[in-house]
Amino acid sequence: MKIEPEFDSLVPAQSFDRRSFIVTSLGAGFAVATQSALAQTAIKTDDAGLVAGEVKVPAKDGDMVTYRAVPAGATKPSVVLVVSEIFGAHEYIRDVCRRLAKLGYCAIAPELFARQGDPRQIASIPEIQAKITSKTPDAQVLADLDACVAWAAGKGADTSRLAITGFCWGGRIAWLYAAHNPGVKAGVAWYGRLVGAASEITPRQPIELAGQLKAPVLGLYGGLDAGIPLETIDAMEKALKQGSAAAQASEIHVYDNAPHAFHADYRPSYRKEEAEDGWKKMLAWFRKNGV
Template structure:
């Protein structure tokens, strides 16, 4: 298959990861086993009225990657928001997030970035999922796949000159990385993404390492009670941003003192309605400010 993303070739590091066949070729219904039981009574369910919504196939360098796309019907040149999932992949919560954004006029695309490594929805425990899926998904692969999503969106008539990215947990970290990777990104919103970590062949750099390379301002939304992201790492990132690129210095971190990890995930016990709604409004304001 021909390369559909030539404009990004110089931005993608040498491909040191092994190419695999695509294990995930369609998006299932429901939620990941690792987060069962789901708190259905709090889950938001956004309808598709007025939207073009559903599964799509995005051409990438080694085949086709499945993704979920939601966009307003009849709207030419809608701005694009890449939506990057938690470690659980593109399940109903991520799809609904795309529909919420589409209702507001955005073309939202959530790619299944673990498609070569396996189906995260099929794992019953988080440690097993992380060992077999997320821990073996190279950052370079993710950056290239997100580039392919941008190229695909442009081919569909969306406005990739107004490009944003948001992500949750694992996707929050990716939001920081992609905002340093692609100069076409205008805004990023990272929901409780890890900021530091050990470098290895799959994750050679982390957000605190890349503040000098940030090309778009990022709004970081973090919980003060997040046991997986210590406050000292958030403070370290804030100090690093002050000495980073112009986009880094324009970035902000907002801390919700009484919120745990995954406070926006309305299908999990960690959901905090007030903080989730406030963060959503902050995200939308960030997009309005920077997607000009």
């Protein structure tokens, strides 16, 4: 039995509202703010044997452009939600999806900033933060991820084996989603912030939700990450020990000599040894938790 033919085609537009969604196509390449010589030597995963490309996922207020990669002819593959850094679903995130698809997963990376703007076209990181991420509500993001899960289920994927992973901004979201969706089996958060000020956009932080985790999360962090102090990681570990069963089953691994974004193979922060080890740990975490 093969996966439904619909998996090989785009989802027809349904109540698409161009006023709500500014970004309607993912384009190509890396985010402008991250362009460097290293982008030319980044890991490149082909799509041979895969069904990979843009789809439109019906969300609450229109269709959300999303990248998905899945093995061609797959039968009920497990699902991994891939949540981007502040740069959106650019080439690095799409490549991560293809890497996961080569291993048998249906990997889905929505453009979660599609209503706020296109961070891939903004050259300054502070400008991305001011114009895009600071205006993207957690509640909107969680609902959009729910929409991706519903879409995958409708296309024949096995959402009873659901995982989430995210990088930087997306690492924080991975923690939040593991506390939000009881259907998640495993989460892996790559250097996502754990603490922060409460606001209407970000009302609660991972450390506040540790006790409510519905799935065990593996946190992968860099000991030299200037933006995520080790004391916040220590505090999170203490919160996990006092939390739910899933929280107590969670783990955090710190790579002592790694900076922030050590998995980002297209940036100067990339650390090959730590990135490869983290990837192995992520896959083992998925397997351990039935994904």
